[in-house]
Amino acid sequence: MSRFTVEVRVTPRPGLLDPEGKAVQHALGSLGYEGVVSTRVGKLIVVEMEADGEKEARARAEEMCRKLLANPVTQDFRIRVSAQAEGVDER
């Protein structure tokens, strides 16, 4: 077993309404920022997990996204897996 850091980016699908993004864009305008063309707000979920390999870690993360972390109708997700430094928590 090794430990992996899995970074999941969940973002609103292009073309779908993103009220939080609109609110942020409006607030930036109120603060005087010009030149802001668009703002989208998503989630960044960082999961540390033990797995037998990077492939397994990614497969589990994809399943987690489909089951819990992302709404497949309104959101896209992207996954980045990185192994943690060896020796840190070898058992």
Next chain:
Amino acid sequence: MSRFTVEVRVTPRPGLLDPEGKAVQHALGSLGYEGVVSTRVGKLIVVEMEADGEKEARARAEEMCRKLLANPVTQDFRIRVSAQAEGVDER
């Protein structure tokens, strides 16, 4: 003026409570996922903006974070700036 995509990652500071992360971790456990060591939930804010250069885009994004996007007491932020393909929206 060129157009830049600025990606802001706002994450709860290490050591501070992250109730949303705890809720996700608990839910993953309920779904039968073992080996999840920790879960942290942050925000991913993607801002498209016009700026004179990458340096200016980054400086403005940092100011936006301090003023609006992140809570400096409880959250860290990281910024990644990328230029959009030339010719896409030249005016």
